[in-house]
Amino acid sequence: xxxxxxxxxxxxxxxxxxxxxxxxxxxxxxxxxxxxxxxxxxxxxxxxxxxxxxxxxxxxxxxxxxxxxxxxxxxxxxxxxxxxxxxxxxxxxxxxxxxxxxxxxxxxxxxxxxxxxxxxxxxxxxxxxxxxxxxxxxxxxxxxxxxxxxxxxxxxxxxxxxxxxxxxxxxxxxxxxxxxxxxxxxxxxxxxxxxxxxxxxxxxxxxxxxxxxxxxxxxxxxxxxxxxxxxxxxxxxxxxxxxxxxxxxxxxxxxxxxxxx
Amino acid sequence: xxxxxxxxxxxxxxxxxxxxxxxxxxxxxxxxxxxxxxxxxxxxxxxxxxxxxxxxxxxxxxxxxxxxxxxxxxxxxxxxxxxxxxxxxxxxxxxxxxxxxxxxxxxxxxxxxxxxxxxxxxxxxxxxxxxxxxxxxxxxxxxxxxxxxxxxxxxxxxxxxxxxxxxxxxxxxxxxxxxxxxxxxxxxxxxxxxxxxxxxxxxxxxxxxxxxxxxxxxxxxxxxxxxxxxxxxxxxxxxxxxxxxxxxxxxxxxxxxxxxxxxxxxxxxxxx
Ligand SMILES: Nc1ncnc2c1ncn2[C@@H]1O[C@H](COP(=O)(O)OP(=O)(O)OP(=O)(O)O)[C@@H](O)[C@H]1O
Ligand SMILES: [Mg+2]
Numbered sequence: 026x027x028x029x030x031x032x033x034x035x036x037x038x039x040x041x042x043x044x045x046x047x048x049x050x051x052x053x054x055x056x057x058x059x060x061x062x063x064x065x066x067x068x069x070x071x072x073x074x075x076x077x078x079x080x081x082x083x084x085x086x087x088x089x090x091x092x093x094x095x096x097x098x099x100x101x102x103x104x105x106x107x108x109x110x111x112x113x114x115x116x117x118x119x120x121x122x123x124x125x126x127x128x129x130x131x132x133x134x135x136x137x138x139x140x141x142x143x144x145x146x147x148x149x150x151x152x153x154x155x156x157x158x159x160x161x162x163x164x165x166x167x168x169x170x171x172x173x174x175x176x177x178x179x180x181x182x183x184x185x186x187x188x189x190x191x192x193x194x195x196x197x198x199x200x201x202x203x204x205x206x207x208x209x210x211x212x213x214x215x216x217x218x219x220x221x222x223x224x225x226x227x228x229x230x231x232x233x234x235x236x237x238x239x240x241x242x243x244x245x246x247x248x249x250x251x252x253x254x255x256x257x258x259x260x261x262x263x264x265x266x267x268x269x270x271x272x273x274x275x276x277x278x279x280x281x282x283x284x285x286x
Numbered sequence: 287x288x289x290x291x292x293x294x295x296x297x298x299x300x301x302x303x304x305x306x307x308x309x310x311x312x313x314x315x316x317x318x319x320x321x322x323x324x325x326x327x328x329x330x331x332x333x334x335x336x337x338x339x340x341x342x343x344x345x346x347x348x349x350x351x352x353x354x355x356x357x358x359x360x361x362x363x364x365x366x367x368x369x370x371x372x373x374x375x376x377x378x379x380x381x382x383x384x385x386x387x388x389x390x391x392x393x394x395x396x397x398x399x400x401x402x403x404x405x406x407x408x409x410x411x412x413x414x415x416x417x418x419x420x421x422x423x424x425x426x427x428x429x430x431x432x433x434x435x436x437x438x439x440x441x442x443x444x445x446x447x448x449x450x451x452x453x454x455x456x457x458x459x460x461x462x463x464x465x466x467x468x469x470x471x472x473x474x475x476x477x478x479x480x481x482x483x484x485x486x487x488x489x490x491x492x493x494x495x496x497x498x499x500x501x502x503x504x505x506x507x508x509x510x511x512x513x514x515x516x517x518x519x520x521x522x523x524x525x526x527x528x529x530x531x532x533x534x535x536x537x538x539x540x541x542x543x544x545x546x547x548x549x550x551x552x553x554x555x556x557x558x
Binding site: 081083107111113114117123125126127136190195197211 | 459
């Protein structure tokens, strides 16, 4: 990253407790640059999903600031918050749970765009007037046949459902797409395909990613920089190609050894 | 037999309701007697070609009264159940979705009401308001909305933390839209089952309260009121109690079969 002005998101001193005593996050600070992918690794329970929930404003931080495009994300309320949500979208871990089983693929894919009639992503500019065509294009962008719009989630495999969830996630052309273990619930054979798709879309659309995973190899493949978390605290952050460097924190080395061993 | 009833419970239940509807719509054309027409010269006649089920102690045609009673039962039950749904479902949605103070307030009322059996509350309310069939319906609605509020609240509370509801929030879907698009459809199957079962209970309540003299008043041919009317003559003319009794029994059975059948299908398939 070159200049400070290039930062999309600046998080400072973020803390969050569940039920007043579970300290899920304490004093976390980092930045994400425009078009950058920041990987997040850490053991189960280290606060990765909590961080995602705060950035999505599904929960409120107890302390700290989140500045997105110069706006204080942590202060937004009501309609202003709803309007701001389109800048940060998510791909959840389990696509089966993230799609309403009663709705068709078409309905699920179009839900975000229907909520923001004034938003026109560049890749939909020529067809913004036609919901059907937009939905078809979104499906083809994630490598699914447009005819599948009329299907229900249960007619799709896990990997296909995750593609639908990704289509939803990119549909508003968000500045930041959070991926919370997007391949963890998928078959090993399709994990690589989904990672490639996410990477291609990032380059194509110039989005920034917060990529959360247990899979260190996947994080290294996806990310420019990596952030290591432990028990709600930031252990260290570094450029992705420095993952195996000798000066890595012992905890990071431990995580790396756990996969290579 | 039990297997047959289990398998076709929904259809048998629907069949009973269909029969009731047909009786209500076509009955007046098929039976050429006024259910209220008194003819003291024809008191307590046994069944014959003109009066298929005989006449009562005022010489009124029993079948005509049973058919007119079906209309009253059907009408009052539908009014009561609709009102209970219209109060209970929105309150359950609100309570479950908003939580906090709103939820606490609704639940306090619910807890106070569920402490007593439905029937006791209904009798008390009907007793306080005075004997009238409208008062019975009001009493039933006041008791019956609670079930819907609880069922809907429970579903909303478990569903609202699930990923697809969070995903809707992230996608910018406003709260009200999320409730109607994502949460209400999830609660609907259970609501339908409860409504089917409640219809049987409501019919029984209306009849029972009318039998006790709190509900429908003479000469209204409501089934419970007919039972009440006939009870002095039970020794000499027991059929006058048996006909409305059997009618009540069959309709309540139909409602319960419908409710149980729907519940089994719901359990088996999870969604429908
Ligand atoms: N809704 C909640 N209520 C109470 N505690 C919670 C809740 N959600 C998470 N926690 C706790 O907060 C801490 C951080 O959880 P979080 O889900 O952020 O971890 P994570 O790093 O995403 O773990 P995983 O890798 O297993 O997904 C854990 O101790 C967890 O038990
Ligand atoms: Mg997590």
